[in-house]
Amino acid sequence: MTTVSNYINAKKGILSWIFTIDHKRIGIMYLGFVLLAFFLGGMFALLLRLELITPNELILTARQYNQVFTLHGAIMVFLFIIPSIPATFGNFFLPIQLGTIDVAFPKLNLASLWIYVLGAIFCFYSILSGSVDTGWTFYTPYSSTAGGSIIPMVTGVFILGFSSILTGINFIVTVHKMRAPGLTWFKLPLFVWTLYATAIIQVLATPVLAITLLLLVLEKTMGLGIFDSALGGDPVLFQHFFWFYSHPAVYIMILPAMGVISEVVATFCKKELFGYRIMAYSSLAIAIIAFLVWGHHLFVSGQSPFITMLFSLLTFLVGIPSGIKVFNWIATMYAGTINMKTPFLYFLSFIFLFTVGGFTGVVLGTLSLDIHLHDTYFVVAHFHYVMMGGTVMAFLAGLHYWWPKMFGKMYNEVAAIVAFVFIFIGFNVTFFSQFILGANGMPRRYYNYIDEFQLLHFTSTVGSWLLAVGFFISLAYFISSLRSGKKASENPWESSALEWKTASPPVTQNFSTIPKRIDSGPYDYDKA
Amino acid sequence: MNIVKHKVAHHFANAHQEFSSAKLGMWLFLAQEVLFFSALFVAYAIFRALNPEMFIEAHHHLSWKMGALNTVVLIISSFTMVMSVRSAQLSRQRSTFWYLAATFFCALMFMVVKSFEYYEKITHGYLPSVWFSGEGTFENLHIFFGIYFTMTGLHGLHVLVGMGLIIWLMIKTVKGHFYADYFTPLENVGLYWHLVDLVWIFLFPLLYLIG
Numbered sequence: 001m002t003t004v005s006n007y008i009n010a011k012k013g014i015l016s017w018i019f020t021i022d023h024k025r026i027g028i029m030y031l032g033f034v035l036l037a038f039f040l041g042g043m044f045a046l047l048l049r050l051e052l053i054t055p056n057e058l059i060l061t062a063r064q065y066n067q068v069f070t071l072h073g074a075i076m077v078f079l080f081i082i083p084s085i086p087a088t089f090g091n092f093f094l095p096i097q098l099g100t101i102d103v104a105f106p107k108l109n110l111a112s113l114w115i116y117v118l119g120a121i122f123c124f125y126s127i128l129s130g131s132v133d134t135g136w137t138f139y140t141p142y143s144s145t146a147g148g149s150i151i152p153m154v155t156g157v158f159i160l161g162f163s164s165i166l167t168g169i170n171f172i173v174t175v176h177k178m179r180a181p182g183l184t185w186f187k188l189p190l191f192v193w194t195l196y197a198t199a200i201i202q203v204l205a206t207p208v209l210a211i212t213l214l215l216l217v218l219e220k221t222m223g224l225g226i227f228d229s230a231l232g233g234d235p236v237l238f239q240h241f242f243w244f245y246s247h248p249a250v251y252i253m254i255l256p257a258m259g260v261i262s263e264v265v266a267t268f269c270k271k272e273l274f275g276y277r278i279m280a281y282s283s284l285a286i287a288i289i290a291f292l293v294w295g296h297h298l299f300v301s302g303q304s305p306f307i308t309m310l311f312s313l314l315t316f317l318v319g320i321p322s323g324i325k326v327f328n329w330i331a332t333m334y335a336g337t338i339n340m341k342t343p344f345l346y347f348l349s350f351i352f353l354f355t356v357g358g359f360t361g362v363v364l365g366t367l368s369l370d371i372h373l374h375d376t377y378f379v380v381a382h383f384h385y386v387m388m389g390g391t392v393m394a395f396l397a398g399l400h401y402w403w404p405k406m407f408g409k410m411y412n413e414v415a416a417i418v419a420f421v422f423i424f425i426g427f428n429v430t431f432f433s434q435f436i437l438g439a440n441g442m443p444r445r446y447y448n449y450i451d452e453f454q455l456l457h458f459t460s461t462v463g464s465w466l467l468a469v470g471f472f473i474s475l476a477y478f479i480s481s482l483r484s485g486k487k488a489s490e491n492p493w494e495s496s497a498l499e500w501k502t503a504s505p506p507v508t509q510n511f512s513t514i515p516k517r518i519d520s521g522p523y524d525y526d527k528a
Numbered sequence: 529m530n531i532v533k534h535k536v537a538h539h540f541a542n543a544h545q546e547f548s549s550a551k552l553g554m555w556l557f558l559a560q561e562v563l564f565f566s567a568l569f570v571a572y573a574i575f576r577a578l579n580p581e582m583f584i585e586a587h588h589h590l591s592w593k594m595g596a597l598n599t600v601v602l603i604i605s606s607f608t609m610v611m612s613v614r615s616a617q618l619s620r621q622r623s624t625f626w627y628l629a630a631t632f633f634c635a636l637m638f639m640v641v642k643s644f645e646y647y648e649k650i651t652h653g654y655l656p657s658v659w660f661s662g663e664g665t666f667e668n669l670h671i672f673f674g675i676y677f678t679m680t681g682l683h684g685l686h687v688l689v690g691m692g693l694i695i696w697l698m699i700k701t702v703k704g705h706f707y708a709d710y711f712t713p714l715e716n717v718g719l720y721w722h723l724v725d726l727v728w729i730f731l732f733p734l735l736y737l738i739g
Contacts, residue, residue, distance in 0.1 A: 102539040104549045169556045177549040178539075203556050207564035215567065215678070223657030224674040226571050231657050232668035237574065241567050 006408065006505040021106035022508060026113050027092030028406065033117065034088055037079035042471065044072035049430070049464040052457045055449050065447045066133035067148075073136030074153065078160050079120055081391055082249060085256035086202075087116070087167055089398050090195050092406060094171060096499040096506065097189050097522070099180030099515040104173040112166035115159060122156030125149075135445065137246070140227040140238040144219045151220060154213045161206045161213075164252075168202030171195050182517040186277060189497055189522040193280045194259030197287040201248045201255075205291070209245035212238065236301050243294035251290040253387060254354075255283060257394030258325055261350050264397045265329050267495040268344040269336025272523040275328040282321035289318050299370045308367060315365035322358050326351060339493070342416040346397035349424050353389025357382060360435070375445075378438025381431045389427060396423070396474075403478070404492050408505040409485030412477045419473035426466025433459040497522045531619070532703060534710035547712050554716040558723050561686075565727055568679050572734060575671055584739035585664055586672035589654050591645065595736035598641050599728065605634030606725045609718045616701075616711035624714070625701045631721070632694045635687055642684055649673065679731055686724045693717045 007024045017025055047068050051060045060068060091109065095102050103109050126132060130149035134142055143150055175196045179188070216238070218224040225231035227238045266273045273279060295303060295311030303311075329351060338344065360382040364370050373379060404410055433456045438444075442453050449457065491500040498518070502511050540546040576583045612627030653661030656674040697717055700706065706714055 100539065104539075105553060106537075106539065108553075165560050169553050169560075172556055173549050173553045176552060177545055203560050204563055207560040208567055211564050211567040215571070218656075218674070218678060222655075222659070222674070222677075223670070224678060225657050225668065225671040226575065226674065232671055234574070237571065241570075244567075 004503065005507060006503060007508045008407075008505055010508045019110070021102070021110050023091050023095050023103050023106065023109060024406075024506065024508075024510075026109050027088050027090070029113060030083060030087040030091060030116070031406075033120070034080055034084050037075055037120070038084075041072055041075040041080055042468070044068050044075065046464055046468060048072060049461040051447070052449075053461045055451055055454055055457075057448075060447075062447045063133060066135075066445075067131040069445060070132050070135050071127060074123065074132070074157070076387075077136055077249075078157050079123065081253045081387060082160075082164060083116060083167075084253075084391065084395050085260060085398065086171070086195055086198055086252075087113075089191075089260065089402060090167075090171065090256060093402065093499050094174060094192060094195055095178065096502065096510050097192055097497070098174065098178055099183055099498060099511070099518050100174075100178040101509055101514065102178075103170050104178055105170050108166055109170055112163045112170070115166065116163040119156045119159035119161075119163060122152050122159060126153035126156060137242060138213070138216060139242075140216065140219065140233075140235040141229055143216060144228045145230075151217055154217055158210050158213045161210045164202050165206045165210075168199035168206070171199040172203065175199075180515045180518045182519045186280070187518070187521045188280075189259075190262035190273065190276070190279050190283070191256070191259035194255045194262070194283045197283040198252050198255045200287050201252050201290055205245045205248035205252075208241060209249075212241040212245065215241075236298065236303075239298050239301055240294065243297045244291075247294040247297065248287075248290040250383075250386070251286055253391050255286060257350070257391040258283065260394045260398040260401070261329060261347055263497065264343045264347045264401050265332050266523045266525075267401070267493050267497065268339045268341060268347065269333050270339070270494065270525045271332055271336040272521075272525055273328070274331035274334075275324070276521075276523070278324055279328055282324045285321040286318065289314065289321070293318060296365055296370075299367060300374050312365055312367050316362060319358065319362050326355055326358075341400075341493070342411075342413060342420060343397045343401035343493075345417065345420050345424075346393050346400065349420075349427075350390060350393040350397065353385050353393060353427070357385030357387075357389050360385065373438060375443055376438035377434040377442045377444055380444050381434035381438060384431045384434070389431070401493070402499075403481070404488030405499060405504050405506070407482060407485075408488050408503075409481045410488050410492065411481040411485060415473060415477040419470045419477070422466050422470030422473065424470075426463050426468075426470055429463030430460050430467060431463070433457075433463065496520075496524050530704040531621075531707045532705050534705065543709065547715075550712045550716060551719075554719050558719060561723055565679075565682070568675070568682070569730070569734075572675055572679070575675065576738075579666070579668065579671070582666040582669060583672055585666060586654075586669055586676075587736060587738040589649070589652070589662070590676070590736050591648070592736040594641055594645050595732050598638050599732045601634050601638050601641070602725045602728050605631045605638070606722055608634065609721045612697075613711060613714050613718050616706040616714050617708055619707040621701055621704060621706065624706060625698060628694055628698045628701060632691060632698070635691045635694065638687060639684065639691075642680065649677075676735055679735070683724070683727050683731060686727070690717070690721050690724055693720070 007022055017029065020026065047060065048065070051058050051065055091103070126149040129152065130147070132148050132150055132153045134146060134150065138150070138154060175188070175192060215224060215226065219227045219233070223231055226233040227235055229235055262273055262279060293311060293315045295307055296315045299308055360378070364373060364379060364382055400411070400416060437453060437456045437460070440453070442449060488504045490502070490504055493500070536543050536546050540549070608627045608630040612624050612631065615624040615627055649655065653659065654673050655662070655670070656677060657670040660670040660673065662669065694717065697714055700713065
């Protein structure tokens with residue numbers, strides 16, 4: 001048997017990876033780093049849950065607890081979830097789905113990977129040199145006055161931001177300029193649409209985070225005086241600046257996840273996606289509304305009541321395009337030929353969990369309820385349902401869906417379903433109990449709690465162990481797939497999308513012959 | 529002069545696709561630059577609205593003549609930048625080089641004037657709060673200078689980056705890389721340079737010409 005050349009074995013040696021400009025290799029390296037960050041952030045989460053199993057001190061001191069939840073948040077947000085889907089699957093599949101050889105700026109793409117690594121190094125230096133206990137939001141005046149290693153952490157996040165911006169610029173230009181002839185905008189897969197919408201937010205919102213963090217550093221070093229009230233500044237201004245980025249960033253996290261979910265549901269139902277155009281538009285609508293809702297993080301920070309009302313209204317608007325998407329995914333399943341494989345299971349869990357997360361978001365956007373629920377475990381449960389129940393489930397859906405294409409190997413389906421059961425049940429046990437905790441008044445970020453809450457905290461901690469078991473099973477079968485997995489065919493899911501019309505794994509040039517013209521849409525199952 | 533023919537990168541179909549991609553990428557980069565500066569302008573607006581009299585007093589410590597001089601210098605530099613792009617489009621390499629040199633000289637002059645201004649402020653202690661030792665009727669006078677140094681400092685940093693890029697362009701021009709069919713880096717650095725100029729056009733009246 002002869003081995004066919006592909007992007008993995010085309011060149012050998014570590015240097016051929018470090019200096020590669022192949023978007024597929026860059027995507028794979030991102031995948032490695034992002035999973036490492038997820039592992040680390042997850043370990044911090046397990047520590048937190050273990051500490052909270054009793055109402056009193058168990059394994060962490062109060063200060064250590066503050067550091068661990070800060071690091072869990074910062075690592076999960078900046079190192080894992082923001083780059084998770086765009087930088088891995090986006091890098092790998094965007095050019096292939098556009099029928100082209102590479103992104104518009106391959107060297108810039110490589111640069112953004114190593115800028116990400118540089119940012120991560122700063123973050124780890126911060127952890128080793130005194131750490132941070134401000135929470136991942138770095139709110140002033142605490143962050144501008146507290147000790148610890150805040151400046152390196154903030155510098156790390158600043159650098160990570162530029163990695164994100166460069167990826168965004170690259171993707172926008174790639175979608176505009178690199179599409180194969182004939183591949184018009186409304187023939188693009190929805191994954192491309194969502195990456196495009198995400199990239200717009202990355203380019204326009206991230207610089208505001210960058211300047212905000214820079215101003216925070218200046219506040220700490222030379223007493224700039226705009227955030228620190230002792231110097232005549234306004235700490236709430238920091239919150240406005242911070243959420244002007246960080247709320248759109250929530251959509252940086254969820255939009256690509258919606259794209260993955262769209263691809264998965266079409267493939268595993270063998271059906272054209274219901275309401276394709278409105279799906280594309282709703283992605284852009286989410287990207288636009290994303291910029292107009294940041295104030296709902298400041299309902300109790302002393303914003304004027306009028307502005308607060310406006311932000312509440314705008315927040316409800318996000319529910320419309322999100323709702324359209326959920327209905328369209330469900331409608332796609334109708335009369336489809338459903339293939340109940342692991343990616344589809346993750347799709348189903350996404351629909352279920354994201355809907356719970358979305359609805360509780362509307363609850364939190366309601367002024368009267370928010371006053372009660374603000375800074376409780378209800379908020380923690382809400383954003384974990386969106387971020388983990390939404391984005392991580394979609395990430396896992398994508399990982400299982402595209403794994404055969406990326407590595408040319410199949411994984412063990414039975415093991416994958418067992419892991420899925422652990423992850424799905426574990427997730428709900430962990431976080432649903434937190435909804436109840438929050439509604440009963442358990443504040444977030446507290447190290448101790450009253451005895452009445454112990455049963456629910458205990459339940460939540462047990463859930464985190466189930467989750468961990470699920471993830472370790474996944475790790476095991478993915479490693480075993482790499483070592484001795486069955487060879488994947490070109491199109492194991494019988495998808496009609498473009499990336500499945502090339503070899504698994506693809507050749508360095510993506511296609512054995514670059515498509516001269518693409519006239520078919522990505523979901524043409526009825527024409528097949 | 530000799531011409532080094534440009535080779536279109538392997539993943540582009542033709543030179544036009546390459547050029548328009550690079551230009552779109554640059555415009556997007558400029559968009560993020562605008563957003564990067566935007567928070568500073570918002571901070572300026574808020575603190576000026578809260579302390580209108582303090583801002584008026586503070587701005588008297590700046591020399592509007594120096595600011596005006598620098599504004600003129602930067603506008604001239606934008607003109608010479610445009611002319612260097614134009615020269616490249618006509619394959620006039622010698623004038624491309626000299627227009628770039630003129631742009632560089634203007635940028636240098638801007639930085640020299642700016643450093644005189646900074647020196648002035650530093651010696652009189654009109655600085656952000658940690659080093660502030662200036663005199664004034666307002667307790668929070670330092671906020672103006674915090675904002676002043678942050679805005680002009682970040683702008684100055686962009687000028688320095690621009691100067692580095694212009695040197696790079698001058699070297700490439702001498703080597704004969706730019707001609708009628710290829711001048712992408714010139715075009716894009718030009719766009720960047722105009723943005724840097726534009727930021728100053730806003731900074732000058734906001735900081736030097738209040739009240």
